[in-house]
Amino acid sequence: MKKEELEEFLIEEKFDSYEDILQYVDDEKDIESLADKIKFLKNNGLENEDIEQILTENPLFLTSNLETVKRSVNFLNSIGLKKLSQVTAMNPELLSVSDKTMSDNYKLLKLIMTEKDLTNLLKIDCEILSFNTDYLGRRLEFFIKNDLKDKIKDIILNYIEAFEDEEDEIDIEILKKFGNGNWHDF
Secondary structure (H helix, E strand, C coil): CCHHHHHHHHHHCCCCCHHHHHCCCCCHHHHHHHHHHHHHHHHCCCCHHHHHHHHHHCCHHHHCCHHHHHHHHHHHHHCCCCCHHHHHHHCHHHHHCCHHHHHHHHHHHHCCCCHHHHHHHHHHCCHHHHCCHHHHHHHHHHHHHCCCHHHHHHHHHHCCHHHHCCHHHCCHHHHHHCCCCHHHHC
């Protein structure tokens, strides 16, 4: 597929920012791959605006192959995150994360919360699925060792930064005091 063909496709599909999208790809393989990924996402209910957001907020999407995107979408569907537009609005990076990483993270989180709680949590914030699995495991272990196992859900929903900060930057005592809706005071 040539760039002109992609342009025609984007115009036909009524992408307002087709010129911006065309700037993301140069070689024939990338052009065809992008067209295939856009068709796949549209067939899975995403609107043009959703796809444009993915392209602007997730540069790795351009280098991800169609199979990675398909496996990611299939995994998200399999765990009950079937509203792809909501998932990608929260975290467009998930379409570039391997389904293995997401699956491993999901399994880790299931060790500390029920599947129902985990599914509900991920419908609100699914960023945690994109974390490096080894890192996530070490961070969960850190919270559990510091008697925060029952607060992990609240931390993910209200203070995800605690998963990203260095351990010596995390005030364990504050995390123990807060939760259950008291995060606005944090």
